[in-house]
Amino acid sequence: MKKIIDWRLPIRLVSEANNNDHWTKKRKRFRAQKDWITMRHRLDGSPEIPLDCIVVVTRIAPRELDEDNMYSCCKHLRDYIADLIRPGLAPGRADDSKTIEWNYKQEKGQPKEYAVKIEIFVQD
Numbered sequence: 001m002k003k004i005i006d007w008r009l010p011i012r013l014v015s016e017a018n019n020n021d022h023w024t025k026k027r028k029r030f031r032a033q034k035d036w037i038t039m040r041h042r043l044d045g046s047p048e049i050p051l052d053c054i055v056v057v058t059r060i061a062p063r064e065l066d067e068d069n070m071y072s073c074c075k076h077l078r079d080y081i082a083d084l085i086r087p088g089l090a091p092g093r094a095d096d097s098k099t100i101e102w103n104y105k106q107e108k109g110q111p112k113e114y115a116v117k118i119e120i121f122v123q124d
Contacts, residue, residue, distance in 0.1 A: 001054070004047060005120035009036045012114035013059045013077070015069035030076045037080045037118075049085045050122050051099045057081075058105040058117040070104055078102060081118065 011033055016026070041047075057074050059065070065073065082095035095102075109115065 001121040002124050003119055003121050004049065004053075005044075005118060007040050007118045008060075009040060009116050009118065010114070011036055011077070011116045013061070013073040013116055015065055015073045016075065017069050017072040033077055034080045037077070037084070041084055049120055051085065051097060052123065053085065053099075054101040054103065054121040055081055055085075056103045056105060056117075056119040056121070058107055058119070060107045060109040060113065060115040060117060062109055062111050062113065064106045064108070070106065074104055077116065077118075081120075 014029065019026070021029075055078075057077060059070065059073065078095050079092050082097070082100065083089070083091075085100060086094040086097060107117075
């Protein structure tokens with residue numbers, strides 16, 4: 001396996017399942033996630049990511065989330081990453097490809113340390 005993307009972004013992933021934030025606060029949070037991913041992708045020279053890949057999203061935070069909340073907090077992040085891999089599709093539709101494998105992990109961070117690590121692997 002060859003790693004083509006290895007990013008660590010200062011994004012705080014919050015579970016959306018049990019979250020009663022106002023829609024404007026959620027929108028601002030989702031927009032910030034998209035902006036970080038877009039900026040980092042452009043900073044790396046906008047590398048082309050092949051369809052047959054494995055995406056590993058690692059949430060770094062002081063405390064772990066259960067599995068349901070982990071998937072919930074990564075949903076918008078997943079949509080943005082999938083849009084980089086399969087551009088031009090309707091919002092939220094790019095991540096339904098069977099050729100993209102999604103894996104989620106968690107790492108314990110220091111107190112008040114929040115980040116997300118995004119790794120994308122392809123076959124050699």
